[in-house]
Amino acid sequence: MKFFVDTADINDIKDLESTGLLDGVTTNPSLIAKSGQNFLELIPEICKVVKGPVSAEVAATDYDTMQKEADKLAKIADNIAVKVPLTEAGLKVCKNLSDNGTMVNVTLCFSAGQALLAAKAGAAFISPFVGRLDDICLDGLDLIADICTIYNNYDFKTEVLVASVRNPVHIIESAKMGADVATCPPNVIRQLYKHPLTDKGLAAFVEDWKNTGQSIL
Secondary structure (H helix, E strand, O other): OOOEEEEEOHHHHHHOOOOOOOOOOOOOOHHHHHOOOOOHHHHHHHHHHOOOEEEOOOOOOOHHHHHHHHHHHHOOOOEEEEEEEOOOHHHHHHHHHHHHOOOOEEEEEHHHHHHHHHHHOOOOOOEEHHHHHHHHHOOOHHHOOOOOOOOHHHOOOOEEEOOOOOOHHHHHHHHHOOOOOEEEEEHHHHOOOOOOHHHHHHHHHHHHHHHHHHOOO
16 A cells, blocks of 8 residues: 655655655645645645655636646646546546546545546546545445445556545555555554554563663664
8 A cells, every 4th residue: 555645744744755655645725725835836845855646736616727727737747646626627627637648636535436437537546535424424434445346346547545534544444445545644644653562562672672781882
């Protein structure tokens, strides 16, 4: 499974990139607003830090303006994935871009039927929102299972990018289902390091080594 970080915080992106475990970045208008940064200045900076796909989202909702914005975003860097909403206009833009070799991330997916349309439109990534389905008392992971099954049935090349990830369980269960990517807030990625038995075992090793009186250096 690939790990994308879902943030517009350049410091978090640089820190996670330094681990060698980061495969890409996703942003959205809400994250850009939270960062307080200039969108058209920040995205090129992120693209220089991260070699993998960087999702930059259009702001328009009508087809003509969305297409113009998408064309502008696609020119920022070779690793840009233009992010469009799962609407009729968004899928038209997706089809146009994908036919010209541009990566497209279709976002705000909440049903398997929507995911099927995105794959047929040539999306590089489909972003089903697990956490937001959980918020309305549906099991978001059921949607991941359905999309993975459908895509495998027809050998679609669209990658399942699990979004709205709230905890490590979302990541692990999605990985078990065969999802290609999980995009997570920085704190959720860092939670994967943690286990109480790791901490306990390391504390014991440190104490036992200290008692030997030895030094490796």
